[in-house]
Amino acid sequence: MTTKEFPLIFERGKEGRTSYSLPEMDVPETDLASEFETDYIRKNPSGLPEVSELDIMRHYTGLSKRNYGVDTGFYPLGSCTMKYNPKMNEDIARLEGFSHIHPYQPTDTVQGALEVMYDLQTSLKEITGMHEISLQSAAGAQGEWTALMMIRALHEANGDTERTKVIVPDSAHGTNPASAAVAGLEAVTVKTNPDGLVDIEHLKQVVGNDTAALMLTNPNTLGLFETEIKEMAEIVHEAGGRLYYDGANLNAIMGYVRPGDMGFDAVHLNLHKTFTGPHGGGGPGSGPVGVTEELEPFLPKPVLKNQGETYLFDYDRPQSIGRIKPYYGNFGINLRAYTYIRSMGAEGLRKVSEYAVLNANYMMRSLESVYDLPYRQHCKHEFVLSGKKQKKLGVRTLDIAKRLLDYGYHPPTIYFPLNVEEAMMVEPTETESKETLDGFIDSIIQIAKEAEEEPELVQEAPHETIVKRMDETTAARKPVLKYNRE
Numbered sequence: 311m312t313t314k315e316f317p318l319i320f321e322r323g324k325e326g327r328t329s330y331s332l333p334e335m336d337v338p339e340t341d342l343a344s345e346f347e348t349d350y351i352r353k354n355p356s357g358l359p360e361v362s363e364l365d366i367m368r369h370y371t372g373l374s375k376r377n378y379g380v381d382t383g384f385y386p387l388g389s390c391t392m393k394y395n396p397k398m399n400e401d402i403a404r405l406e407g408f409s410h411i412h413p414y415q416p417t418d419t420v421q422g423a424l425e426v427m428y429d430l431q432t433s434l435k436e437i438t439g440m441h442e443i444s445l446q447s448a449a450g451a452q453g454e455w456t457a458l459m460m461i462r463a464l465h466e467a468n469g470d471t472e473r474t475k476v477i478v479p480d481s482a483h484g485t486n487p488a489s490a491a492v493a494g495l496e497a498v499t500v501k502t503n504p505d506g507l508v509d510i511e512h513l514k515q516v517v518g519n520d521t522a523a524l525m526l527t528n529p530n531t532l533g534l535f536e537t538e539i540k541e542m543a544e545i546v547h548e549a550g551g552r553l554y555y556d557g558a559n560l561n562a563i564m565g566y567v568r569p570g571d572m573g574f575d576a577v578h579l580n581l582h583k584t585f586t587g588p589h590g591g592g593g594p595g596s597g598p599v600g601v602t603e604e605l606e607p608f609l610p611k612p613v614l615k616n617q618g619e620t621y622l623f624d625y626d627r628p629q630s631i632g633r634i635k636p637y638y639g640n641f642g643i644n645l646r647a648y649t650y651i652r653s654m655g656a657e658g659l660r661k662v663s664e665y666a667v668l669n670a671n672y673m674m675r676s677l678e679s680v681y682d683l684p685y686r687q688h689c690k691h692e693f694v695l696s697g698k699k700q701k702k703l704g705v706r707t708l709d710i711a712k713r714l715l716d717y718g719y720h721p722p723t724i725y726f727p728l729n730v731e732e733a734m735m736v737e738p739t740e741t742e743s744k745e746t747l748d749g750f751i752d753s754i755i756q757i758a759k760e761a762e763e764e765p766e767l768v769q770e771a772p773h774e775t776i777v778k779r780m781d782e783t784t785a786a787r788k789p790v791l792k793y794n795r796e
Protein backbone atom coordinates (compact mmCIF):
# COMPACT_ATOMS: atom_id res chain seq x y z
CA MET A 311 0.00 0.00 0.00
CA THR A 312 1.38 3.40 -0.88
CA THR A 313 0.43 6.54 0.96
CA LYS A 314 -1.19 7.71 -2.30
CA GLU A 315 -3.85 5.00 -2.05
CA PHE A 316 -4.48 5.80 1.57
CA PRO A 317 -3.04 9.21 2.41
CA LEU A 318 -2.00 10.09 5.92
CA ILE A 319 -4.29 12.54 7.71
CA PHE A 320 -1.53 15.15 7.28
CA GLU A 321 -1.59 14.64 3.52
CA ARG A 322 -5.37 15.06 3.43
CA GLY A 323 -5.12 18.50 5.04
CA LYS A 324 -5.42 21.87 3.26
CA GLU A 325 -4.50 25.14 4.89
CA GLY A 326 -7.53 26.91 6.34
CA ARG A 327 -9.91 23.96 6.11
CA THR A 328 -11.75 23.21 9.35
CA SER A 329 -14.36 20.85 10.69
CA TYR A 330 -16.10 23.26 13.02
CA SER A 331 -17.84 26.62 12.92
CA LEU A 332 -18.01 28.85 15.95
CA PRO A 333 -20.73 31.42 16.63
CA GLU A 334 -19.87 34.98 15.68
CA MET A 335 -17.69 36.76 18.22
CA ASP A 336 -19.52 39.11 20.61
CA VAL A 337 -16.48 40.20 22.66
CA PRO A 338 -13.42 42.17 21.58
CA GLU A 339 -10.65 40.11 19.98
CA THR A 340 -7.37 39.77 21.88
CA ASP A 341 -4.09 38.60 20.43
CA LEU A 342 -3.37 35.77 22.86
CA ALA A 343 -0.54 34.51 20.71
CA SER A 344 1.75 37.48 21.25
CA GLU A 345 1.17 37.23 24.96
CA PHE A 346 1.75 33.49 25.34
CA GLU A 347 3.72 32.49 22.28
CA THR A 348 7.19 31.47 23.27
CA ASP A 349 10.17 31.21 20.98
CA TYR A 350 9.74 27.48 21.02
CA ILE A 351 6.15 27.62 19.79
CA ARG A 352 7.05 30.15 17.10
CA LYS A 353 9.76 27.85 15.79
CA ASN A 354 7.58 24.72 16.07
CA PRO A 355 4.04 25.50 14.98
CA SER A 356 1.79 22.59 15.87
CA GLY A 357 1.47 21.48 12.27
CA LEU A 358 -1.81 19.72 13.01
CA PRO A 359 -3.68 18.62 9.90
CA GLU A 360 -6.37 21.06 8.77
CA VAL A 361 -9.24 18.88 7.59
CA SER A 362 -13.00 18.87 7.22
CA GLU A 363 -15.28 16.70 9.34
CA LEU A 364 -15.87 14.43 6.36
CA ASP A 365 -12.10 14.05 5.83
CA ILE A 366 -11.70 12.95 9.44
CA MET A 367 -14.62 10.51 9.32
CA ARG A 368 -13.46 8.93 6.06
CA HIS A 369 -9.90 8.72 7.26
CA TYR A 370 -10.57 6.92 10.54
CA THR A 371 -13.49 4.81 9.29
CA GLY A 372 -11.28 3.74 6.38
CA LEU A 373 -8.46 2.83 8.74
CA SER A 374 -10.81 0.86 11.02
CA LYS A 375 -12.02 -1.18 8.01
CA ARG A 376 -8.44 -2.29 7.40
CA ASN A 377 -8.12 -3.54 10.94
CA TYR A 378 -8.89 -6.95 12.40
CA GLY A 379 -10.17 -7.66 15.91
CA VAL A 380 -12.37 -9.95 17.98
CA ASP A 381 -15.37 -7.95 16.83
CA THR A 382 -14.59 -8.66 13.16
CA GLY A 383 -13.52 -12.31 13.16
CA PHE A 384 -12.03 -15.40 14.80
CA TYR A 385 -8.83 -14.65 16.69
CA PRO A 386 -7.17 -17.92 17.82
CA LEU A 387 -4.03 -16.32 19.27
CA GLY A 388 -2.62 -18.78 21.82
CA SER A 389 -1.43 -17.66 25.27
CA CYS A 390 -3.55 -14.52 24.93
CA THR A 391 -7.18 -15.53 25.46
CA MET A 392 -8.59 -13.16 22.86
CA LYS A 393 -12.17 -13.68 23.89
CA TYR A 394 -15.32 -11.74 23.26
CA ASN A 395 -15.56 -8.36 25.03
CA PRO A 396 -19.17 -8.22 26.25
CA LYS A 397 -20.79 -4.94 25.32
CA MET A 398 -22.47 -4.77 28.71
CA ASN A 399 -18.98 -4.14 30.15
CA GLU A 400 -18.78 -1.00 28.04
CA ASP A 401 -22.17 0.26 29.24
CA ILE A 402 -21.15 -0.17 32.87
CA ALA A 403 -17.72 1.42 32.38
CA ARG A 404 -19.38 4.48 30.83
CA LEU A 405 -21.77 5.15 33.71
CA GLU A 406 -21.05 8.72 34.80
CA GLY A 407 -20.59 7.75 38.43
CA PHE A 408 -17.57 5.72 37.28
CA SER A 409 -16.29 7.54 34.21
CA HIS A 410 -16.46 11.11 35.62
CA ILE A 411 -14.59 10.56 38.88
CA HIS A 412 -10.97 11.43 39.58
CA PRO A 413 -8.55 9.20 41.50
CA TYR A 414 -7.54 12.11 43.74
CA GLN A 415 -11.09 12.87 44.85
CA PRO A 416 -11.54 12.51 48.64
CA THR A 417 -12.35 8.85 49.31
CA ASP A 418 -15.65 9.75 51.03
CA THR A 419 -16.94 11.00 47.64
CA VAL A 420 -16.09 7.77 45.74
CA GLN A 421 -17.22 5.08 48.14
CA GLY A 422 -19.15 3.25 45.38
CA ALA A 423 -16.09 2.93 43.16
CA LEU A 424 -14.01 1.72 46.10
CA GLU A 425 -16.67 -0.84 46.98
CA VAL A 426 -16.50 -2.20 43.43
CA MET A 427 -12.70 -2.52 43.71
CA TYR A 428 -13.02 -4.19 47.08
CA ASP A 429 -15.65 -6.64 45.80
CA LEU A 430 -13.48 -7.43 42.79
CA GLN A 431 -10.58 -8.19 45.15
CA THR A 432 -12.88 -10.47 47.14
CA SER A 433 -13.98 -12.34 43.99
CA LEU A 434 -10.40 -12.75 42.79
CA LYS A 435 -9.35 -14.04 46.21
CA GLU A 436 -12.03 -16.69 45.96
CA ILE A 437 -11.15 -17.60 42.36
CA THR A 438 -7.41 -17.89 43.09
CA GLY A 439 -7.49 -19.12 46.69
CA MET A 440 -5.11 -16.36 47.77
CA HIS A 441 -5.14 -14.39 51.03
CA GLU A 442 -4.96 -10.84 49.63
CA ILE A 443 -5.10 -9.12 46.23
CA SER A 444 -3.70 -5.85 44.88
CA LEU A 445 -5.33 -4.36 41.77
CA GLN A 446 -2.52 -1.88 41.13
CA SER A 447 -0.49 -3.63 38.45
CA ALA A 448 -1.35 -2.77 34.84
CA ALA A 449 -0.37 -6.01 33.09
CA GLY A 450 0.72 -9.58 33.53
CA ALA A 451 4.37 -8.68 33.13
CA GLN A 452 4.12 -5.92 35.74
CA GLY A 453 2.35 -8.39 38.05
CA GLU A 454 5.23 -10.85 37.65
CA TRP A 455 7.76 -8.18 38.52
CA THR A 456 5.68 -6.92 41.47
CA ALA A 457 5.39 -10.40 42.96
CA LEU A 458 9.09 -11.16 42.47
CA MET A 459 9.97 -7.88 44.21
CA MET A 460 7.73 -8.97 47.10
CA ILE A 461 9.31 -12.43 47.25
CA ARG A 462 12.74 -10.80 47.17
CA ALA A 463 11.72 -8.44 49.99
CA LEU A 464 10.47 -11.41 52.02
CA HIS A 465 13.77 -13.29 51.64
CA GLU A 466 15.69 -10.14 52.57
CA ALA A 467 13.48 -9.59 55.62
CA ASN A 468 14.37 -13.16 56.66
CA GLY A 469 18.07 -12.39 56.20
CA ASP A 470 18.10 -14.76 53.24
CA THR A 471 20.05 -12.50 50.86
CA GLU A 472 21.67 -15.35 48.91
CA ARG A 473 18.40 -16.28 47.20
CA THR A 474 18.91 -14.71 43.79
CA LYS A 475 17.84 -17.43 41.34
CA VAL A 476 14.42 -17.74 39.73
CA ILE A 477 13.65 -21.10 38.11
CA VAL A 478 11.70 -20.82 34.85
CA PRO A 479 10.65 -23.70 32.55
CA ASP A 480 12.03 -23.65 28.99
CA SER A 481 8.44 -23.38 27.70
CA ALA A 482 7.78 -20.19 29.72
CA HIS A 483 6.58 -16.90 28.31
CA GLY A 484 9.46 -14.49 27.64
CA THR A 485 8.17 -12.08 30.26
CA ASN A 486 9.07 -14.58 33.04
CA PRO A 487 12.88 -14.48 32.69
CA ALA A 488 12.64 -10.77 31.79
CA SER A 489 10.72 -9.96 35.00
CA ALA A 490 13.28 -11.91 37.02
CA ALA A 491 16.10 -9.87 35.49
CA VAL A 492 14.33 -6.53 36.07
CA ALA A 493 13.69 -7.55 39.69
CA GLY A 494 17.47 -7.94 40.08
CA LEU A 495 17.31 -11.75 40.12
CA GLU A 496 18.72 -14.35 37.77
CA ALA A 497 16.64 -16.74 35.66
CA VAL A 498 17.65 -20.42 35.57
CA THR A 499 15.98 -22.81 33.12
CA VAL A 500 14.31 -26.08 34.03
CA LYS A 501 13.72 -28.53 31.17
CA THR A 502 10.49 -29.94 29.77
CA ASN A 503 10.18 -33.76 29.70
CA PRO A 504 8.95 -35.77 26.66
CA ASP A 505 5.35 -35.44 27.91
CA GLY A 506 5.55 -31.64 27.72
CA LEU A 507 5.67 -31.15 31.51
CA VAL A 508 8.37 -29.87 33.86
CA ASP A 509 11.14 -32.45 34.24
CA ILE A 510 10.96 -33.12 38.00
CA GLU A 511 14.40 -34.74 38.16
CA HIS A 512 15.93 -31.68 36.53
CA LEU A 513 13.98 -29.42 38.90
CA LYS A 514 15.54 -31.26 41.84
CA GLN A 515 18.98 -30.55 40.36
CA VAL A 516 18.50 -26.82 39.81
CA VAL A 517 16.71 -26.06 43.09
CA GLY A 518 18.91 -25.08 46.05
CA ASN A 519 19.88 -22.60 48.77
CA ASP A 520 20.05 -19.88 46.13
CA THR A 521 16.47 -20.43 44.88
CA ALA A 522 14.28 -17.37 45.34
CA ALA A 523 11.29 -18.71 43.42
CA LEU A 524 9.90 -21.02 40.77
CA MET A 525 7.71 -19.31 38.15
CA LEU A 526 5.14 -21.56 36.60
CA THR A 527 2.19 -21.34 34.23
CA ASN A 528 -0.41 -24.06 34.82
CA PRO A 529 -1.68 -25.26 32.40
CA ASN A 530 1.67 -24.49 30.82
CA THR A 531 2.23 -22.79 27.47
CA LEU A 532 1.85 -26.14 25.68
CA GLY A 533 -1.73 -26.16 27.00
CA LEU A 534 -0.93 -29.07 29.32
CA PHE A 535 -1.75 -29.30 33.01
CA GLU A 536 1.26 -29.80 35.28
CA THR A 537 -0.10 -32.82 37.14
CA GLU A 538 2.93 -33.03 39.46
CA ILE A 539 2.39 -29.52 40.79
CA LYS A 540 1.98 -30.66 44.42
CA GLU A 541 5.33 -32.45 44.31
CA MET A 542 7.00 -29.47 42.66
CA ALA A 543 5.61 -27.15 45.34
CA GLU A 544 7.04 -29.42 48.00
CA ILE A 545 10.47 -29.55 46.36
CA VAL A 546 10.70 -25.75 46.05
CA HIS A 547 9.28 -25.00 49.51
CA GLU A 548 11.56 -27.54 51.15
CA ALA A 549 14.53 -25.75 49.58
CA GLY A 550 13.25 -22.44 51.00
CA GLY A 551 11.98 -20.97 47.72
CA ARG A 552 8.51 -19.62 46.91
CA LEU A 553 6.16 -20.45 44.03
CA TYR A 554 4.87 -17.91 41.57
CA TYR A 555 1.82 -18.61 39.42
CA ASP A 556 1.66 -16.98 36.00
CA GLY A 557 -2.13 -16.75 35.63
CA ALA A 558 -2.30 -16.10 31.88
CA ASN A 559 -3.83 -19.54 31.34
CA LEU A 560 -6.48 -19.37 34.05
CA ASN A 561 -9.14 -19.57 31.34
CA ALA A 562 -8.65 -23.35 31.38
CA ILE A 563 -9.20 -24.08 35.06
CA MET A 564 -11.42 -21.38 36.59
CA GLY A 565 -13.79 -22.81 39.13
CA TYR A 566 -12.01 -26.19 39.05
CA VAL A 567 -8.55 -25.67 40.51
CA ARG A 568 -7.11 -22.75 42.46
CA PRO A 569 -3.45 -21.70 42.41
CA GLY A 570 -3.63 -21.18 46.18
CA ASP A 571 -4.62 -24.83 46.63
CA MET A 572 -1.84 -26.00 44.31
CA GLY A 573 0.73 -24.48 46.69
CA PHE A 574 1.49 -21.16 45.00
CA ASP A 575 2.57 -18.21 47.17
CA ALA A 576 1.91 -15.44 44.66
CA VAL A 577 -0.08 -15.13 41.43
CA HIS A 578 -0.95 -12.64 38.77
CA LEU A 579 -4.10 -12.66 36.68
CA ASN A 580 -4.52 -11.01 33.29
CA LEU A 581 -7.94 -9.36 33.49
CA HIS A 582 -7.52 -8.44 29.81
CA LYS A 583 -7.27 -12.15 29.01
CA THR A 584 -9.42 -14.37 31.23
CA PHE A 585 -11.80 -11.65 32.37
CA THR A 586 -12.78 -10.03 29.03
CA GLY A 587 -10.88 -6.74 29.23
CA PRO A 588 -10.27 -5.64 25.64
CA HIS A 589 -6.62 -6.07 24.80
CA GLY A 590 -5.33 -4.81 21.55
CA GLY A 591 -3.05 -2.02 20.52
CA GLY A 592 -0.92 -2.30 23.64
CA GLY A 593 -3.44 -1.85 26.40
CA PRO A 594 -4.62 -0.76 28.83
CA GLY A 595 -4.50 -4.02 30.74
CA SER A 596 -4.78 -5.08 34.34
CA GLY A 597 -2.66 -7.66 36.12
CA PRO A 598 -3.79 -7.98 39.75
CA VAL A 599 -1.42 -9.77 42.10
CA GLY A 600 -2.56 -12.22 44.78
CA VAL A 601 -0.43 -13.37 47.71
CA THR A 602 -0.41 -15.59 50.79
CA GLU A 603 -0.63 -14.18 54.30
CA GLU A 604 3.16 -14.38 54.63
CA LEU A 605 3.66 -12.00 51.68
CA GLU A 606 0.86 -9.59 52.55
CA PRO A 607 3.01 -7.01 54.40
CA PHE A 608 5.03 -6.48 51.19
CA LEU A 609 2.06 -5.62 48.95
CA PRO A 610 2.32 -2.41 46.92
CA LYS A 611 0.79 0.51 48.78
CA PRO A 612 -1.78 1.83 49.33
CA VAL A 613 -3.89 -1.22 50.20
CA LEU A 614 -7.66 -0.88 49.90
CA LYS A 615 -9.39 -1.74 53.17
CA ASN A 616 -12.84 -1.57 54.68
CA GLN A 617 -13.87 -0.42 58.13
CA GLY A 618 -17.44 -1.48 58.54
CA GLU A 619 -19.27 0.11 55.60
CA THR A 620 -16.46 2.56 54.81
CA TYR A 621 -13.66 1.95 52.28
CA LEU A 622 -10.26 3.59 52.60
CA PHE A 623 -6.65 3.39 51.43
CA ASP A 624 -4.07 2.21 53.96
CA TYR A 625 -0.70 3.93 53.41
CA ASP A 626 0.82 2.82 56.70
CA ARG A 627 2.64 -0.21 55.30
CA PRO A 628 6.26 -0.11 56.53
CA GLN A 629 7.31 -3.30 54.68
CA SER A 630 5.56 -2.47 51.39
CA ILE A 631 7.63 -2.58 48.19
CA GLY A 632 6.06 0.84 47.53
CA ARG A 633 3.77 2.18 44.88
CA ILE A 634 4.19 0.47 41.51
CA LYS A 635 1.78 2.51 39.40
CA PRO A 636 0.19 5.95 39.60
CA TYR A 637 -3.27 5.90 41.22
CA TYR A 638 -4.77 2.48 42.03
CA GLY A 639 -4.62 0.44 38.85
CA ASN A 640 -6.54 0.65 35.59
CA PHE A 641 -9.94 1.19 37.14
CA GLY A 642 -11.86 1.02 33.84
CA ILE A 643 -10.49 -2.44 33.04
CA ASN A 644 -11.05 -3.66 36.60
CA LEU A 645 -14.65 -2.46 36.33
CA ARG A 646 -15.16 -4.46 33.13
CA ALA A 647 -13.74 -7.59 34.76
CA TYR A 648 -16.02 -7.05 37.76
CA THR A 649 -19.05 -6.72 35.46
CA TYR A 650 -18.06 -9.95 33.71
CA ILE A 651 -17.54 -11.91 36.94
CA ARG A 652 -20.85 -10.71 38.39
CA SER A 653 -22.78 -11.42 35.20
CA MET A 654 -21.31 -14.94 34.84
CA GLY A 655 -21.51 -15.99 38.48
CA ALA A 656 -19.53 -18.92 39.93
CA GLU A 657 -21.31 -21.55 37.83
CA GLY A 658 -20.86 -19.44 34.68
CA LEU A 659 -17.10 -19.17 35.21
CA ARG A 660 -16.85 -22.96 35.61
CA LYS A 661 -18.71 -23.36 32.30
CA VAL A 662 -16.22 -20.99 30.65
CA SER A 663 -13.39 -23.38 31.51
CA GLU A 664 -15.38 -26.41 30.35
CA TYR A 665 -16.17 -24.95 26.94
CA ALA A 666 -12.68 -23.49 26.49
CA VAL A 667 -11.18 -26.96 27.06
CA LEU A 668 -13.81 -28.71 24.92
CA ASN A 669 -13.31 -26.34 21.99
CA ALA A 670 -9.52 -26.70 22.10
CA ASN A 671 -9.64 -30.50 22.19
CA TYR A 672 -12.19 -30.64 19.38
CA MET A 673 -9.96 -28.52 17.20
CA MET A 674 -6.76 -30.34 18.16
CA ARG A 675 -8.21 -33.77 17.30
CA SER A 676 -9.54 -32.42 14.00
CA LEU A 677 -6.06 -31.29 12.98
CA GLU A 678 -3.72 -33.95 14.41
CA SER A 679 -3.64 -36.06 11.23
CA VAL A 680 -2.73 -33.08 9.05
CA TYR A 681 -0.26 -31.17 11.21
CA ASP A 682 2.31 -32.70 13.53
CA LEU A 683 1.12 -32.79 17.16
CA PRO A 684 4.21 -33.10 19.37
CA TYR A 685 2.38 -33.71 22.67
CA ARG A 686 -0.51 -36.09 22.16
CA GLN A 687 -2.46 -36.15 25.45
CA HIS A 688 -5.68 -34.14 25.84
CA CYS A 689 -5.00 -30.44 26.14
CA LYS A 690 -6.55 -27.73 28.26
CA HIS A 691 -7.66 -24.45 26.64
CA GLU A 692 -4.99 -24.35 23.93
CA PHE A 693 -2.68 -26.66 22.01
CA VAL A 694 0.54 -26.47 20.06
CA LEU A 695 0.98 -27.93 16.56
CA SER A 696 4.24 -28.14 14.68
CA GLY A 697 4.63 -27.24 11.00
CA LYS A 698 7.51 -29.77 10.69
CA LYS A 699 5.85 -31.82 7.90
CA GLN A 700 5.08 -28.69 5.86
CA LYS A 701 8.60 -27.34 6.38
CA LYS A 702 9.93 -30.38 4.49
CA LEU A 703 7.85 -29.18 1.52
CA GLY A 704 9.45 -25.74 1.77
CA VAL A 705 6.45 -24.15 3.47
CA ARG A 706 7.15 -22.60 6.84
CA THR A 707 4.79 -21.85 9.72
CA LEU A 708 5.11 -18.14 8.92
CA ASP A 709 3.80 -18.87 5.38
CA ILE A 710 0.83 -20.81 6.78
CA ALA A 711 0.04 -17.92 9.12
CA LYS A 712 0.15 -15.46 6.20
CA ARG A 713 -2.04 -17.71 4.04
CA LEU A 714 -4.67 -17.82 6.83
CA LEU A 715 -5.10 -14.07 6.29
CA ASP A 716 -6.34 -14.83 2.76
CA TYR A 717 -8.97 -17.09 4.29
CA GLY A 718 -10.10 -14.24 6.55
CA TYR A 719 -8.62 -15.42 9.85
CA HIS A 720 -6.19 -13.92 12.29
CA PRO A 721 -3.37 -16.47 12.55
CA PRO A 722 -2.59 -18.35 15.75
CA THR A 723 0.53 -17.53 17.77
CA ILE A 724 3.58 -18.76 15.87
CA TYR A 725 7.13 -19.74 16.87
CA PHE A 726 6.10 -19.89 20.55
CA PRO A 727 6.68 -21.78 22.77
CA LEU A 728 10.33 -21.92 21.79
CA ASN A 729 10.73 -25.63 22.58
CA VAL A 730 8.49 -26.68 19.65
CA GLU A 731 9.90 -26.54 16.11
CA GLU A 732 7.79 -24.39 13.71
CA ALA A 733 5.22 -23.95 16.49
CA MET A 734 1.60 -22.93 15.93
CA MET A 735 -0.23 -22.28 19.18
CA VAL A 736 -4.00 -22.24 18.89
CA GLU A 737 -6.49 -21.02 21.49
CA PRO A 738 -10.08 -21.06 20.24
CA THR A 739 -11.65 -19.83 23.56
CA GLU A 740 -15.07 -20.75 24.91
CA THR A 741 -17.01 -18.04 23.11
CA GLU A 742 -16.74 -19.46 19.56
CA SER A 743 -19.45 -21.58 17.94
CA LYS A 744 -18.90 -25.00 16.39
CA GLU A 745 -19.49 -23.44 12.94
CA THR A 746 -16.66 -20.96 13.51
CA LEU A 747 -14.32 -23.70 14.72
CA ASP A 748 -15.21 -25.86 11.70
CA GLY A 749 -14.60 -22.97 9.32
CA PHE A 750 -11.10 -22.47 10.70
CA ILE A 751 -10.37 -26.22 10.72
CA ASP A 752 -11.40 -26.57 7.04
CA SER A 753 -9.29 -23.58 6.04
CA ILE A 754 -6.08 -24.68 7.75
CA ILE A 755 -6.52 -28.23 6.36
CA GLN A 756 -6.96 -26.68 2.90
CA ILE A 757 -3.70 -24.76 3.40
CA ALA A 758 -1.90 -28.02 4.25
CA LYS A 759 -3.15 -29.38 0.89
CA GLU A 760 -1.95 -26.27 -0.90
CA ALA A 761 1.46 -26.73 0.75
CA GLU A 762 1.68 -30.12 -0.99
CA GLU A 763 0.19 -29.19 -4.33
CA GLU A 764 1.03 -25.54 -4.85
CA PRO A 765 3.66 -24.48 -2.31
CA GLU A 766 4.31 -21.08 -3.98
CA LEU A 767 0.73 -20.08 -3.29
CA VAL A 768 1.41 -20.42 0.44
CA GLN A 769 4.99 -19.15 0.35
CA GLU A 770 3.93 -15.89 -1.31
CA ALA A 771 0.79 -15.29 0.77
CA PRO A 772 -1.07 -13.17 1.59
CA HIS A 773 -2.62 -12.36 -1.78
CA GLU A 774 -6.01 -10.96 -0.76
CA THR A 775 -5.04 -8.42 1.87
CA ILE A 776 -4.42 -4.70 1.38
CA VAL A 777 -0.91 -5.03 2.76
CA LYS A 778 1.05 -7.91 1.22
CA ARG A 779 4.04 -9.79 2.70
CA MET A 780 6.14 -7.41 4.76
CA ASP A 781 9.86 -7.32 5.25
CA GLU A 782 9.72 -8.21 8.94
CA THR A 783 13.47 -8.08 9.47
CA THR A 784 13.74 -4.51 8.23
CA ALA A 785 10.59 -3.55 10.13
CA ALA A 786 12.15 -4.87 13.35
CA ARG A 787 15.69 -3.59 12.71
CA LYS A 788 14.95 -0.21 11.15
CA PRO A 789 11.48 0.79 12.28
CA VAL A 790 10.12 4.11 11.02
CA LEU A 791 8.11 5.34 13.96
CA LYS A 792 7.56 8.95 13.09
CA TYR A 793 5.88 10.84 10.28
CA ASN A 794 8.35 13.03 8.47
CA ARG A 795 6.67 15.97 6.81
CA GLU A 796 9.55 16.53 4.38
Ligand SMILES: *Cc1c(COP(=O)(O)O)cnc(C)c1O
Nearest residue numbers: 389449450451483485527558580
Ligand atom coordinates in the same frame (compact mmCIF):
# COMPACT_ATOMS: atom_id res chain seq x y z
C1 LIG B 1 0.35 -12.79 28.15
C2 LIG B 1 1.25 -13.58 29.01
C3 LIG B 1 2.09 -12.94 29.94
C4 LIG B 1 2.27 -11.44 30.02
O1 LIG B 1 1.10 -10.76 30.28
P1 LIG B 1 0.86 -9.25 29.77
O2 LIG B 1 -0.43 -8.88 30.37
O3 LIG B 1 0.87 -9.30 28.28
O4 LIG B 1 2.00 -8.43 30.30
C5 LIG B 1 2.84 -13.74 30.77
N1 LIG B 1 2.79 -15.08 30.68
C6 LIG B 1 2.01 -15.73 29.78
C7 LIG B 1 1.99 -17.22 29.76
C8 LIG B 1 1.21 -14.98 28.91
O5 LIG B 1 0.47 -15.62 28.00
